[in-house]
Amino acid sequence: MPLVRISHPRRDDPAFATALGDAVHRALVESMNVPADDKFQIITTHDAGQIVHPPAYLGIAHTDAVVIIQITLNTGRTVEQKRALYAQIADLLADGPGVPRSDIIISLVEVVKENWSFGDGIAQYAT
Amino acid sequence: MPLVRISHPRRDDPAFATALGDAVHRALVESMNVPADDKFQIITTHDAGQIVHPPAYLGIAHTDAVVIIQITLNTGRTVEQKRALYAQIADLLADGPGVPRSDIIISLVEVVKENWSFGDGIAQYAT
Amino acid sequence: MPLVRISHPRRDDPAFATALGDAVHRALVESMNVPADDKFQIITTHDAGQIVHPPAYLGIAHTDAVVIIQITLNTGRTVEQKRALYAQIADLLADGPGVPRSDIIISLVEVVKENWSFGDGIAQYAT
Numbered sequence: 001m002p003l004v005r006i007s008h009p010r011r012d013d014p015a016f017a018t019a020l021g022d023a024v025h026r027a028l029v030e031s032m033n034v035p036a037d038d039k040f041q042i043i044t045t046h047d048a049g050q051i052v053h054p055p056a057y058l059g060i061a062h063t064d065a066v067v068i069i070q071i072t073l074n075t076g077r078t079v080e081q082k083r084a085l086y087a088q089i090a091d092l093l094a095d096g097p098g099v100p101r102s103d104i105i106i107s108l109v110e111v112v113k114e115n116w117s118f119g120d121g122i123a124q125y126a127t
Numbered sequence: 128m129p130l131v132r133i134s135h136p137r138r139d140d141p142a143f144a145t146a147l148g149d150a151v152h153r154a155l156v157e158s159m160n161v162p163a164d165d166k167f168q169i170i171t172t173h174d175a176g177q178i179v180h181p182p183a184y185l186g187i188a189h190t191d192a193v194v195i196i197q198i199t200l201n202t203g204r205t206v207e208q209k210r211a212l213y214a215q216i217a218d219l220l221a222d223g224p225g226v227p228r229s230d231i232i233i234s235l236v237e238v239v240k241e242n243w244s245f246g247d248g249i250a251q252y253a254t
Numbered sequence: 255m256p257l258v259r260i261s262h263p264r265r266d267d268p269a270f271a272t273a274l275g276d277a278v279h280r281a282l283v284e285s286m287n288v289p290a291d292d293k294f295q296i297i298t299t300h301d302a303g304q305i306v307h308p309p310a311y312l313g314i315a316h317t318d319a320v321v322i323i324q325i326t327l328n329t330g331r332t333v334e335q336k337r338a339l340y341a342q343i344a345d346l347l348a349d350g351p352g353v354p355r356s357d358i359i360i361s362l363v364e365v366v367k368e369n370w371s372f373g374d375g376i377a378q379y380a381t
Contacts, residue, residue: 003234057372111235116233121228246311246356249337
């Protein structure tokens with residue numbers, strides 16, 4: 001159910017994008033009880049200037065390594081679950097692909113459960 | 128009013144993207160009473176690995192032909208209208224451009240009517 | 255806090271994208287009290303056919319110069335603030351980078367304040 005959009009600066013290493021996607025998915029599974037096989041992502045690379053960021057915001061400095069992660073997911077997660085998700089994404093992206101923790105920007109968009117179809121033209125979550 | 132984002136695997140056939148967009152729009156018009164000339168879409172092609180999907184989810188197998196459709200639209204549609212939209216998109220994409228029904232992923236994001244401007248800096252739907 | 259996605263037709267002028275982003279940000283700061291250093295944007299160029307628009311909608315004609323701006327931001331802005339934002343974006347994009355006012359399409363997506371992390375894995379706006 002989450003649809004994850006990851007926008008990152010262009011790199012010559014194709015494994016980087018895969019590592020980003022895997023890390024975000026693991027955090028969703030572990031922090032928010034997303035099913036392990038509910039993994040739908042769009043990962044895009046961007047040339048210099050396409051990802052715009054300030055030098056710093058709220059006391060956190062940003063570099064051109066900024067990665068922007070926007071996740072559409074169902075409503076119902078608590079603030080504590082969201083905090084856990086952000087912390088785990090930062091941990092995993094820093095430890096694995098090596099994105100600076102300060103350069104990880106996350107945005108959540110919440111929707112109701114009948115707003116998804118996962119194939120075959122069916123609203124799998126609607127009741 | 129709907130803003131439609133369609134993400135599909137790269138193809139050498141430029142007519143494919145047009146056919147995807149036309150099919151999604153027709154389904155919106157017929158299933159959700161969207162005006163025929165209210166057609167705003169961003170259709171992007173993606174290289175292998177940029178559209179991430181599981182081998183299967185909820186019993187539906189997915190291939191690298193997965194197309195992800197995210198539609199921002201006004202609130203107010205019923206669950207039945209959403210079901211009809213998903214079914215019609217699947218029918219039209221399978222019959223026309225030939226996307227496997229199992230590979231059509233749809234996500235809706237709902238907003239209030241004052242959240243749009245369709246040119247000239249005016250909030251056309253605000254009352 | 256706003257995350258701004260700007261989709262524009264491909265141009266040979268790299269300053270065009272920067273001018274688009276700067277204009278939208280200035281409008282957010284002046285019309286909606288967004289902090290000046292809260293500037294996160296993804297600006298993408300699109301080939302012919304990737305940005306789909308009708309010849310006209312609601313009496314406004316559109317050309318292939320259409321620019322689509324989707325802004326994710328916190329709830330709480332009034333309709334009047336949204337009207338002011340649209341008007342100012344249109345003014346600034348027409349005066350600066352020269353986008354026809356009729357070709358500026360804007361979509362807002364509103365979220366709650368705990369739906370953001372601006373680095374370091376923290377939910378900076380959650381209380």
